[in-house]
Structure formats: C-alpha cells, structure tokens
Amino acid sequence: MLQLLAFEAPIHLLLREIILGFNDVVFFYVMFVDAVYLVFTLLALSEVRSYLRSRDKERLEQIFRSRLVPPISILCPAYNEGATIVESVRSLLRLKYSLHEVVVVNDGSKDATLQSLIDAFGMERLEFTFDNTVPCKPIRGLYAAPRYPKLIVVDKENGGKADALNAGINASRYPLFCTVDADALLEEDALLHVVKPMLDRTKFVPVTGGIIRAANGCRIVKGRVESVGLPRKPIEIFQIVEYMRAFLCGRTAQSALNVMLIVSGAFGLFHKATAKIVGGYSTDTVGEDKELVVKIVRYLKEQKREYEVLFVPQTVCWTEVPATWQTLGRQRNRWHRGMFEVLLKHKDLFFNRTYGRVAYFGMPYFLFIEALGPLVELTGYILLPLAAMLGLLAPVNALLYTLCAVVFGIVLSVSSVLLEEASFHRYPRWKELLTLNAYAIIENFGYRQLTLWWRLRGTLDWLRGQKQWGAQQRQGFGSGTPAKAA
Amino acid sequence: MSLDLVTLELILTCLGIALASLVLLIMTMRMYREWRAAVGMQVRQALVEALVHILDTQRTFGTDGRTVLIDGRPTFVVPKPSGAVGDAVRETIVDHLNFISGDLRGRLVAMLESSGYVVAAMRMLRSPLGETRLKACMMLGGMHSRIAVPALIEIFNDDPDPMVRINAGEALGVIGAEPAVVHLLKALRNPTRFQQVRVAEVLSRMGMTAVPALTAAIDDEDVRIVTLALDILADIGWMSDFDPAIRALSHASPEVRARAAEALGRAGALDAVEAVMAAATDPAWFVRVRVMKALQALGAPHDRSQRARFLGTLEQGLYDGVWWVRQHAAEALVRVGDDGRRLLARAMLEAPESPARRASVSALQQFMIASASRPGATAAAR
Numbered sequence: 001m002l003q004l005l006a007f008e009a010p011i012h013l014l015l016r017e018i019i020l021g022f023n024d025v026v027f028f029y030v031m032f033v034d035a036v037y038l039v040f041t042l043l044a045l046s047e048v049r050s051y052l053r054s055r056d057k058e059r060l061e062q063i064f065r066s067r068l069v070p071p072i073s074i075l076c077p078a079y080n081e082g083a084t085i086v087e088s089v090r091s092l093l094r095l096k097y098s099l100h101e102v103v104v105v106n107d108g109s110k111d112a113t114l115q116s117l118i119d120a121f122g123m124e125r126l127e128f129t130f131d132n133t134v135p136c137k138p139i140r141g142l143y144a145a146p147r148y149p150k151l152i153v154v155d156k157e158n159g160g161k162a163d164a165l166n167a168g169i170n171a172s173r174y175p176l177f178c179t180v181d182a183d184a185l186l187e188e189d190a191l192l193h194v195v196k197p198m199l200d201r202t203k204f205v206p207v208t209g210g211i212i213r214a215a216n217g218c219r220i221v222k223g224r225v226e227s228v229g230l231p232r233k234p235i236e237i238f239q240i241v242e243y244m245r246a247f248l249c250g251r252t253a254q255s256a257l258n259v260m261l262i263v264s265g266a267f268g269l270f271h272k273a274t275a276k277i278v279g280g281y282s283t284d285t286v287g288e289d290k291e292l293v294v295k296i297v298r299y300l301k302e303q304k305r306e307y308e309v310l311f312v313p314q315t316v317c318w319t320e321v322p323a324t325w326q327t328l329g330r331q332r333n334r335w336h337r338g339m340f341e342v343l344l345k346h347k348d349l350f351f352n353r354t355y356g357r358v359a360y361f362g363m364p365y366f367l368f369i370e371a372l373g374p375l376v377e378l379t380g381y382i383l384l385p386l387a388a389m390l391g392l393l394a395p396v397n398a399l400l401y402t403l404c405a406v407v408f409g410i411v412l413s414v415s416s417v418l419l420e421e422a423s424f425h426r427y428p429r430w431k432e433l434l435t436l437n438a439y440a441i442i443e444n445f446g447y448r449q450l451t452l453w454w455r456l457r458g459t460l461d462w463l464r465g466q467k468q469w470g471a472q473q474r475q476g477f478g479s480g481t482p483a484k485a486a
Numbered sequence: 487m488s489l490d491l492v493t494l495e496l497i498l499t500c501l502g503i504a505l506a507s508l509v510l511l512i513m514t515m516r517m518y519r520e521w522r523a524a525v526g527m528q529v530r531q532a533l534v535e536a537l538v539h540i541l542d543t544q545r546t547f548g549t550d551g552r553t554v555l556i557d558g559r560p561t562f563v564v565p566k567p568s569g570a571v572g573d574a575v576r577e578t579i580v581d582h583l584n585f586i587s588g589d590l591r592g593r594l595v596a597m598l599e600s601s602g603y604v605v606a607a608m609r610m611l612r613s614p615l616g617e618t619r620l621k622a623c624m625m626l627g628g629m630h631s632r633i634a635v636p637a638l639i640e641i642f643n644d645d646p647d648p649m650v651r652i653n654a655g656e657a658l659g660v661i662g663a664e665p666a667v668v669h670l671l672k673a674l675r676n677p678t679r680f681q682q683v684r685v686a687e688v689l690s691r692m693g694m695t696a697v698p699a700l701t702a703a704i705d706d707e708d709v710r711i712v713t714l715a716l717d718i719l720a721d722i723g724w725m726s727d728f729d730p731a732i733r734a735l736s737h738a739s740p741e742v743r744a745r746a747a748e749a750l751g752r753a754g755a756l757d758a759v760e761a762v763m764a765a766a767t768d769p770a771w772f773v774r775v776r777v778m779k780a781l782q783a784l785g786a787p788h789d790r791s792q793r794a795r796f797l798g799t800l801e802q803g804l805y806d807g808v809w810w811v812r813q814h815a816a817e818a819l820v821r822v823g824d825d826g827r828r829l830l831a832r833a834m835l836e837a838p839e840s841p842a843r844r845a846s847v848s849a850l851q852q853f854m855i856a857s858a859s860r861p862g863a864t865a866a867a868r
Contacts, residue, residue: 067717068679196680199683400491401494403498404498407505411508417512418508425519430516
C-alpha cells in the first residue's frame, strides 16, 4: 500500500487527496465544535455569575412561603426502585415550598416498591376518580397516607417511564408538574429556584430544568445530601466532570440563547396545561424527556407565542450515576438512540423559518454536533494514523493535530471545573479540587473514546430499530443493598 | 493538510497557555476564598464577643464615630465598612438584626449608622452598575436603618432597572417604613408575577400597618391589584372592615369574586357567612369551589336558622355539576359534624353512579383515614 501510493498515478493522487481532505474536515470540525463549547463556557460564566448576584437565598425562601405562588405536583415514576424509593420520597416531602404534592407512580414494579411505600408511609387504598386526558395504561389503585397528606401513590400496569409520567400528569392536581427520577434527591430549595423563572419572566416559560449532580461519594442521611464528596471509582468521577461540562456550561449557555431543547428526565418543571395540549409524553421513544420539550417548543412556535425554556443552575438534583462500565454504556447508548429518535420525529423543524432559532441553531446543533459528532471523531481516529502510516502526513504534524484536539478538550473540561469553583463551589476540599482537575485532564485519554464507542453503538442500535431501555443497577443511597431493575 | 507545522505549534502553545492560566486561576480563586473565609471568621469571633456587652441591657450604650461606648467607656472599634472585614462585620450584624427587635435592634442599627456602613451603602445606590445598586438596596434593607428611607424611595420611583426598583421596595418594606406601603402597593402593578409575590410577601410581613391601605385597594380598578390585596389581607389575617371584601363577592370579575370568598374564609370572617353563602350560586364554577372552601373554613354558625341555611348551601354544592365543587362541599359537610355526615350518608344511599354519592364516599373515606391516625378519634370516625 505504501509502495502503491508512492506512484504518481491519478487514482493514487485522488486517494491521497481524499484522505488528507477528510483529515482537514475532521480537524476543523473538532476545532469548530470545541470553539462552540468555548463560547458556551464563556456565556455560561456570565449567566451563572449574574444569577448568583441577583439573588440571595434567604429572601427566596421567605417569598415562596406566600400562597400566591402556584402549587406544584412532583411526579416520581418508579419501576423496581425498592432500594431507593422511600428515601427519595422522604426527601421530596421535605422540600421547601408553600404547597406541593408528591405523586409516585408505581409502574407495575416486580419488586417491593409499592409495598415498601405502603409500609414506610402507612398508605391506604382509596376509591378515587381522576382526569384521564393523557392516555396511559390502566390504573390498578390509588393510595393516600393519612399522616402524609402531600403524598399520593398511583399503582398502574407496566407501560414504561413515559406512560408512568402520563399517569402522574392525570393524577396530579396542580397547574405545574415537576418530574423527578425515583433514584434522585432534590435539594430542599430546589423547587424555589426552579419555579422562579416561571413567575419572573415577562415571556411565557413552559419548561425549566435544573442541574443534575452525581450523588455517588456524597454522604446521604435520610434522603438528604449531608456533605458533598467525590466517589472512589474513576468511572464515577469522570461522570462528575462530564456532568459539570454538560449542565453547567452547555445547558446554561443554551438557555441563555433560548435554544434549549433538552430538560433532563431526572428533574424538570413543566406547565401542565401546555404539556397536556401536546399530548403528554410519547411512549414510542426512549428519549421521551427531550421529545416533550421539542413538542412544547414546536407547539408554541406554531402558535406564535413568545416563550423561553430555561435552565436554572442553582437548582440541584442529586442522582446516582452508573458505577459500572456496562451500565454506563447502556445509559449512553439509550441517550444517543433517544436523540436520533427525536431528531427524526421532528425532522421538519430543520431550517424551517416558522421555528426560528430552534430550526437554525437548536436542532442543527443536536444533529451535527451531538448526534453525528461520534462518527466524525471516529473518522479522525482512523484517518489520522492512516495518513501518517502512508506517509501522507509527517508524524510530527499528525501528533500536533492530535495534541491540539486533545488539549482543546482538556481546556474545556478544566473550564467547567473553573466555572464550578467560581460559582457554586460544591467541592470544598483541596484534594477534591485537585482530583477534579486531574480527571478533567485524563478523561481525554480513554474515557472520551469509550463514550464515543457507546454512542456509536447507540447510533447502530437506533438504525436497527432497538427500543429497549436496557437494564439498570441501583446501589441505593447508603442502603448498601443493590437492587436490579430490568 | 492545510495547516503547517508553525501554525499548529502556535495553536498548541496558545492552548497550553490557556490551560495553565485556567489551572492557576482555579487555584488562586480557591486560595482567595479560603483567605476571605478565615478573615471573616476572625472578625465574627471578635464581634460576637463584643456583642455580648453591646446587647447587655443592664449597661448604657453609645457611639462615637466607629467607637462603641459601653457605660461611657470605649470598648470596641468597629472596622471600616470596606473590604472583606467590612463585609464580615455587616453580615454578622445583619444576621443578629433578624433575631432581635426594639431597643437592642436600635443599638445595632445605631452602631452601623455611626460607623459609616449605612452611608457607604447609600453611596453605592448612586453607582452606574445596576448590580451594585441592587446589592446596596439589599444591604440597606438588612441594616434596617431609617436614614436610608428617602434614598430608597427615590430609587424605588426613579431607577431605570426594574429589579433594583423592586429590591428598593422590598428594603422599604423590611425597614417597615409606613410611607413605603403606598409605594409597595404601586409596585403590585409590576408585570411579572414573581415581583408581585415579592412585594405581597413584604406587605404581609408588615402586618397591620398595611391593612388600611390594602382594604382601600380592594376598590381599585385594576383587577390584579384587587386580587392581590385580598390575598395579602387573608395572609395578614385582618380582623375588621370586611365590607370591601363582601362587596367584592359581587365584582364583575369572577377571579375577584373567587379571591374574595377565599380571603373571607381564611380570615375567619364570621360576619360575612351570609354573603359567602349567597355566592354559592355564582355562575363561575371556580367561584363556587372557593365558596365551598370558605364555608368549610368558616364552620357552621350556631344560630339554628342560619345553620340550616348553611347545611342547605353545602348540600346544594354536593349536587353541583362540577366534581370539584361537589368534592369540597362533601369535605365541608364532613367537618360540620353529625348533621353534615348525616346528609352525606343520605347521598350514599343513592345509585352507585350518582356523582353526589361518589363525592360523599370519597370525603367520608378520607375523613375516616385521617381520624384513624389521630389517637382517640377512631370511635368518632366510625
């Protein structure tokens, strides 16, 4: 092959041009993507600082004691969450807000999820009828707890997370609903922060979301994060850095540009009437959280209504991130499939003038940077060494190209640690700060490539039409007993 | 490739410098934060020790510039109001101000005034930066100094930034200045709900001082103001002059009628029970819902004929076309006592698909569950 390319035959010249051309495309693509992320980081820095300056926490708590703020229903879908459900519900009941209810939807769990709730809260079965606007699988029973009037448990046939959330929407009483994963813990003032933009903006705010942080390594007592710390396993620390980058930088900037199309399924606040108009959650996708936001944005654009979908970085939701490579791989695979499903389902939004900046920036960003990124990156990993091996590119140049891409990636990861330190400062010990910086550097050597592999598998699985969620494994918050969920 | 070696090296060098700067910045920020916290801690400790003497009511208190005089003798010099030390002093004193009142609060406010903290914050009100002015408003509110009231009213009326205006209003409310009530009521006309909630919360905290102005606001032309005034009055728990709220039960806006019913219920306005009962036939279903809730809150009157009309109104609600009205009527009947539960039992004898029956079953079921959780109440529930 090396010898063949040494000849000056037209076909070989063409091959050489193709390889070098692709290399150029990949390099400039990577630089462009990193530059976009850098702009995001700078935007996020300014946004987060202004958020922090404009508010002082204690006043917010006093303000939200008022009965004038709209009540919120918290929807908590649970499928085989026996290990964590009781602590999660306790933490939800303790939230600071003038009026809220917690609606747990037991989605036909095969473990003791329902029984543990009945035992822990003394729940009683009720005869009750409720609004059934959003279609969902049949309800088997409704439970209330005399000592916990804010708590309702809906027991239904298994239909998946989206179906459980739809049942929760039907059972909820209040005009706003907040979705929270059963393995997630909200900070006590989370609702105060997440609802504020809905009341504070002159434009209509149908959806807001908060930051997701990894609870692994934190000390959790009775459903409350007592002290924040780093976990021991590298896989979990990598995800902490990743979440900082994705949420603190990415979402904050997208929110500032009003092109945010993803609100994490683990924690988001929705205007119920609007969610109902668009038909609630779709049950035919694994990216139901993204899909609902896109449907709402789409509907509001079609109605020519002024709106904002906002990310509130002060609002913290702690969740248990996967602690095994296998589980993490499945999660990333699912997220990627979900993204493709949503993009395909709403393909008519692309570059359609009706949908404004969502059509020209939001959707193309998700397609060209988030969804197709792994494919381009893979091309780079193949072509750059190939070009060096074939003598088309000097090894020094190939090395410098690689280093530029890697160092830019490190700069972005370290920037997210800087943003964290400058704003919320959640990891107070020096050791943690240094560890985070170290992981921001080393995640570019191995971890990034692994996530690339999982996302590529996700693309393939999406092409094959796979719709499975994949098994998840929960450790439980300090319970020590792992529970398996299919 | 289109990039030569030199360009690549240059890019890499720039990125390397950026990375090193970032790491350095992170470390510097952490060190600065820790230094500030250490300084703050030292200042707080010294100040808390001094406060033991300053807040001792057995001793006389005075100030001479930044020097605090206890029993006429200089005991403590308050640090200058600038930098990390000044911030720590102000924060510590403001923290204490939240928990004390009367003469003791006066001592701390006087200390802040004489040592220049209030003047320094008032100077910040003239800053061209909105964020600084906003911070100054919050600081002045926290310091409870009446010296700042005219400056805050000026900012409240004229500042170009709505957030600053609203914070000035809040500060006025926190200081508890009576002239602030009129200005705060004006602020209720602000466009966003959050700002309305903030002002409403401040007015609620002002309590009885705000009641006359709020009662007058029920007759305002702006429906938003009327509804907010009713809500705030209900929060405060006003005790007299229910007439404007009773008049609001026949307001053209159903939203006002609903809020009026709710406010009367929450305030426990027993004199208004007849007017609330009359509103049970309101054409708007959500007004009827609030009426049922208000009747539940007010409770059955002792007068026999009035009690009969009260039960009749609730029974009528039990057969309403809207399930929510029925549900609240049933819940109110449960709480009336045996008379009410008898009416519910009668409704339970109706056909299984009867809406009134369903509401009765649901209300009685919830009542029994709730009663079962209260020791000694089980027999009554049965």
